[in-house]
Amino acid sequence: MTTALVLKYAIELVAVLLLALGIKGLSKVRSARSANQLAAAAMALAVVGVLVNYLGAGGIDGAAWIWIILGTVVGGLLGAITSQRVPMTSMPETVALFNGCGGMSSLLVALGVALYPAVGSDGEGAGSVVEAISIVVSVFVGAITFSGSIVAMGKLQGWLDTPAWMQSKARHFLNIALAVISLVAAIALVGSGNGLWLLVIASSLLGIGVTLSIGGADMPVVISLLNSYSGVAAAAAGFVVGSQLLIVAGAMVGSAGLILTQVMCNAMNRSLTNVLFGGALGASANQADQGEYQGITSCSPEECALTLETAQRVVFVPGYGLAVAQAQHIVREVAELLEAGGAEVAYAIHPVAGRMPGHMNVLLAEADVPYEQLIEMEAINPEFPRTDVVIVLGANDVVNPQARNDASSPLYGMPVLNVEEATTVFVVKRGLSAGYAGIKNSLFERPNTSMVFGDAKKVLTSLAAELRDLGVGKTPAKVG
Amino acid sequence: MTDALTLNDALWVLLLGSLLGLELIGKVPPTLHTPLMSGANAISGITVLAALTLIIKAGPSGNTTLMVLGSISLGFALFNVIGGFLVTDRMLAMFGRKPSRRQEKN
Numbered sequence: 057m058t059t060a061l062v063l064k065y066a067i068e069l070v071a072v073l074l075l076a077l078g079i080k081g082l083s084k085v086r087s088a089r090s091a092n093q094l095a096a097a098a099m100a101l102a103v104v105g106v107l108v109n110y111l112g113a114g115g116i117d118g119a120a121w122i123w124i125i126l127g128t129v130v131g132g133l134l135g136a137i138t139s140q141r142v143p144m145t146s147m148p149e150t151v152a153l154f155n156g157c158g159g160m161s162s163l164l165v166a167l168g169v170a171l172y173p174a175v176g177s178d179g180e181g182a183g184s185v186v187e188a189i190s191i192v193v194s195v196f197v198g199a200i201t202f203s204g205s206i207v208a209m210g211k212l213q214g215w216l217d218t219p220a221w222m223q224s225k226a227r228h229f230l231n232i233a234l235a236v237i238s239l240v241a242a243i244a245l246v247g248s249g250n251g252l253w254l255l256v257i258a259s260s261l262l263g264i265g266v267t268l269s270i271g272g273a274d275m276p277v278v279i280s281l282l283n284s285y286s287g288v289a290a291a292a293a294g295f296v297v298g299s300q301l302l303i304v305a306g307a308m309v310g311s312a313g314l315i316l317t318q319v320m321c322n323a324m325n326r327s328l329t330n331v332l333f334g335g336a337l338g339a340s341a342n343q344a345d346q347g348e349y350q351g352i353t354s355c356s357p358e359e360c361a362l363t364l365e366t367a368q369r370v371v372f373v374p375g376y377g378l379a380v381a382q383a384q385h386i387v388r389e390v391a392e393l394l395e396a397g398g399a400e401v402a403y404a405i406h407p408v409a410g411r412m413p414g415h416m417n418v419l420l421a422e423a424d425v426p427y428e429q430l431i432e433m434e435a436i437n438p439e440f441p442r443t444d445v446v447i448v449l450g451a452n453d454v455v456n457p458q459a460r461n462d463a464s465s466p467l468y469g470m471p472v473l474n475v476e477e478a479t480t481v482f483v484v485k486r487g488l489s490a491g492y493a494g495i496k497n498s499l500f501e502r503p504n505t506s507m508v509f510g511d512a513k514k515v516l517t518s519l520a521a522e523l524r525d526l527g528v529g530k531t532p533a534k535v536g
Numbered sequence: 537m538t539d540a541l542t543l544n545d546a547l548w549v550l551l552l553g554s555l556l557g558l559e560l561i562g563k564v565p566p567t568l569h570t571p572l573m574s575g576a577n578a579i580s581g582i583t584v585l586a587a588l589t590l591i592i593k594a595g596p597s598g599n600t601t602l603m604v605l606g607s608i609s610l611g612f613a614l615f616n617v618i619g620g621f622l623v624t625d626r627m628l629a630m631f632g633r634k635p636s637r638r639q640e641k642n
Contacts, residue, residue, distance in 0.1 A: 075579060076556060076560060078575070078579070079557070079560045079561070079572075079575070079576060079579070080560050082568065082571065082572045082575045082576075083560070083561055083562075083563070083564040083565075083568060083572060084568075085565060085567060085568060085631060088568060088571060088572075088628045088631070089625065089628040089629065089631070091575075092571070092575050092578075092621060092624045092625055092628055093621075093625065095575060095578070095579055095621070096578070096617075096621040096625075099578075099579070099581075099582065099584070099617055099621075102582065102585055103584060103585065103588065106585050106588050106589060106592075107588070110589075110592045114596075116592050116595060117592070117595025117596055117598075118595075119595055119598065119600070119603060120591050120592050120594065120595030120603060123591050123603040123604065123606060123607035123610075124588065124591050124592075124607070124610065126607050126611075127587070127591075127606070127607035127608065127609070127610030127611040127614065128610060128611075128614055130611045131610060131611030131612060131613065131614035131615040131618070132614045132615070132618045134611075134615050134619075135614060135615040135616070135617070135618035135619030135620075135622070136618050136619065136622055138615075138619050138623075139618070139619040139620075139622035139623040139626065140622065140626070142623070144626075144627070147570060147574070147623075147627070148570075150574075150619075150623060151570075151573055151574050151577055151620075151623075154574075154577055154578070154581075154615065154616045154619050154620045154623070155577045155580070155616070157581075157612040157613070157615045157616045158577065158580045158581045158583060158612070158613060158616035160609075160612045161581070161583040161584070161586075161587055161609045161610070161612040161613035161616065162583045162586070164587070164605055164606075164608055164609035164612065165583060165586040165587055165590055165606075165609050167605065168590050168594075168602050168605045168606060168609070169590070171601075171602070171605075172594070172599060172602050174593075174597070175589075175590055175593040175594055175599075175602065186543055279573070280573055283573055283576060283577050283580065286577065286580040287557075287576070287579075287580045289580075289583075290580050290581075290582050290583045290586075291550060291553070293583050293586040294546075294586065295546055295550075296586065297585075297586045297589045297590065298546075299585055299586065299589065300545070300546070300549045301582070301585060302582055302583065302585055302586055303546055303549045303550050303553060304549055304552075304553035304556075305553070305579055305580075305582040306553070306580065306582065306583075307549075307550050307551075307552075307553030307554040307556075307557060308553050308554075308556055308557035308560065308579070309557065309576050309577075309579050309580040309582075310554065310557065311553075311554040311555070311556075311557030311558045312557040312558070312560055312561045312576055313557075313573075313576055314558075315557075315558060315561045316561060316564070316569065316572060316573060316576070319564065319569070320569065323566065405566070405567075407566045412569065412570045412573070413566045413569035413570065414566050414567050414568055414569035414570035414571065414572075415570050417566070417567040417570075417631075418570055418571070418627050418630060421630035421631050422630050427631065430567070432565075432566060
């Protein structure tokens with residue numbers, strides 16, 4: 057065993073340990089940031105390990121260096137720029153984009169080894185059925201991850217719509233046909249070495265076909281699942297080039313991603329099969345629940361301020377509409393005014409508020425809302441009966457009482473915030489349009505609910521002004 | 537002991553790695569779901585290693601097609617890794633901020 061080899065093993069072991077500690081640490085608020093840095097360091101170490109190993113065993117060719125540096129500079133720079141430029145509201149799309157690129161990388165590695173088998177694993181598997189199967193898995197999963205993630209990103213950005221025929225049963229036949237073609241191509245590739253390009257094309261189309269029909273509300277689950285796939289693709293690429301480190305890391309991400317997907321499904325009361333094969337929630341709901349609203353009361357920010365003046369306990373329910381209106385900062389300002397006036401303020405965070413679990417927490421943290429004021433659903437639901445005022449800001453489906461009362465509603469069974477138990481509910485919303493799920497919200501028709509129509513930012517700005525006029529929190533909170 | 541990874545080894549590594557992943561994420565507060573997904577996503581960019589290996593092995597034979605392919609693969613993987621870790625850090629940095637150091641951005 058050469059010194060370089062010993063060094064390689066040592067580095068790989070340390071890297072695996074650090075990666076595992078990184079994932080572990082990411083699941084606790086206090087350690088999350090350092091854990092992320094630890095994982096990044098582990099990755100850098102792993103790269104050094106590979107370079108050291110090859111430098112020790114025969115060196116690295118000059119031409120190879122050029123291509124390494126080129127790929128590193130372009131990919132790294134674009135990644136760094138993207139990560140700093142994207143707004144926090146676009147986080148789900150960004151994760152989807154990064155994820156798709158990881159899948160593409162695995163796909164290209166497998167493609168390279170398939171085209172030029174000499175660069176494959178040095179192990180006993182070289183050129184064998186096992187290697188062929190690894191290539192098939194890496195190409196198949198990598199392609200699905202890439203095309204699926206790009207479609208997910210497009211849908212979240214609003215660039216892509218679901219074509220009508222994708223809502224019909226016809227899409228199942230198309231997807232099954234694509235899956236069968238992929239399988240045939242895979243068998244051909246393992247058996248005779250043909251069918252590589254057919255596999256690439258069929259599995260890419262399959263990724264598009266499966267993702268395109270999934271509704272916007274379910275997209276976070278899909279992204280999480282695709283994240284798990286990219287781990288599987290990485291592990292398969294590990295088999296292709298014969299690297300334990302790749303296999304371990306890929307397997308860890310793959311299985312951890314599955315758990316996270318399951319957790320998200322539970323939070324939304326959707327089963328994974330339902331998300332993947334059930335189609336968009338809105339499509340089936342449209343006919344049944346799109347009646348006209350009756351008995352809606354609406355009020356101005358001024359009236360809202362008068363109610364808030366005497367409130368002892370106020371709960372904000374932020375939704376994605378708040379983030380779209382960029383109103384996170386102004387909501388904190390209103391909250392501070394109320395606090396200065398002696399009221400108790402909290403934010404009720406539904407597990408899927410925003411567009412991804414935890415997304416709302418990130419957005420509010422960006423606006424410096426104190427972490428202690430963000431209360432999770434289970435903790436705040438029993439508190440609503442003793443709450444004076446609830447202000448729903450651009451949230452809809454997560455406060456729909458039908459999820460509890462109406463067994464015929466498509467939302468039935470989804471855990472929701474029981475805001476209607478509070479004395480008064482204000483719903484700040486631009487109009488009476490439906491939420492992601494595309495169904496009517498009976499909360500709006502309740503006698504204790506008042507709609508405050510308008511853009512969340514404008515409404516909150518005038519609300520803050522009205523509160524100051526009323527002398528709430530006498531010394532206005534400092535801004536700036 | 538050789539450098540070569542036997543199939544048996546590889547399968548054990550796969551199995552144990554999967555089990556480790558299942559164990560690592562037991563309880564996660566919903567707050568951290570998004571950063572965790574993003575961080576795990578960055579780790580899945582570990583395919584940088586495969587891309588690097590591909591380029592290095594293609595070097596001696598002077599196979600430019602393969603090196604270009606590897607370079608593109610490396611670019612995609614690093615986009616995922618560097619972008620992923622940085623964006624996760626950006627998200628997590630917000631949780632750590634002290635409320636007293638408030639600054640309006642707009």
